[in-house]
Amino acid sequence: MQLVVARIGRAHGIKGEVTVEVRTDEPELRLAPGAVLATDPAATGPLTIETGRVHSGRLLLRFAGVSDRTGAEALRNTLLIADVDPDERPEDDDEFYDHQLIDLDVVLADGTEVGRITEISHLPSQDLFVVERADGTEVMIPFVEEIVADIDLERQRAVITPPPGLIDDRAEIASARGESEADGPAEDGQR
Template sequence: MQLVVARIGRAHGIKGEVTVEVRTDEPELRLAPGAVLATDPASAGPLTIETGRVHSGRLLLRFEGVRDRNAAEALRNTLLIADVDPDELPEEEDEYYDHQLIDLDVVTADGTEVGRITEISHLPTQDLFVVERPDGREVYVPFVAEIVTEIDLEEQRAVIDPPPGLIDDRAEIASSRDEDAGA
């Protein structure tokens, strides 16, 4: 199975380093020196990571054969793709790889359909599920224990207990406010 693990950003300095937007829970494993990654577009790779370091909170990578700013800048917006064994599991019991969560159905505890996870957004403070609603809209669900109460990989679903306003339609919220104001 192939997974997008990062997107190349701007060139950094003049010696071929690039910033990367990490899209994996395990950058130390997937983006380590020596890792060979496929690319999208495919014409940019494969790329072999030569060095990696953190600078001002950003991961910087240098690839074999990329020696100057121009070559680094030519890679901008390229997606880095790793081959991952689909049976590989994280070390911790309550941890999941993104590929295990993508396409899970999202339901509330009472079984109400919310949508389907289309993406995991890894932010500095927490991860978010990007959930596509049946009507095509997207909602963002923080991946925290207080809200995501169960992940059932066998049933292919995530059960959530959303706070008011997280997934409710704006019209429903306005309607309930009008009812409260009139009471």
């Protein structure tokens, strides 16, 4: 199985280094010197990582055969793709690879269907499930213990216990409050 593990950003300096937007929880494994990565677009790869280092909180990589700024700039926006064994699991039982979570059905604790995970968004503060609902809309669900109660890979589902308002439609919230959508919330306790 192939997974996107990073996107190449702008060139850094004049010796062929590039900034990298990491898209893996294990950059030390997937983006280590010596790793050979496929690319998208495919015409630019495969690329072999020669060196890697962190500078001002950003990962910088240099690839074999890319020794100047012009070569590095030509790689900008290229996706780096690693081959991953689909049965491989993180060491911690409470951790999951993105490919294990994509396409899981998302349900409430009572079994009510919410949607399907289409993407994992890795933000600095937390990860988010991007969930596509049956009507085609998307909802973002924080991947935190308080909300995601269970990940069941056998049954291919994620069970969530969301706080009020996280997945509710505006119409449903308004209906529960006894107001129409156009009314909006009452201000200053007045109606």
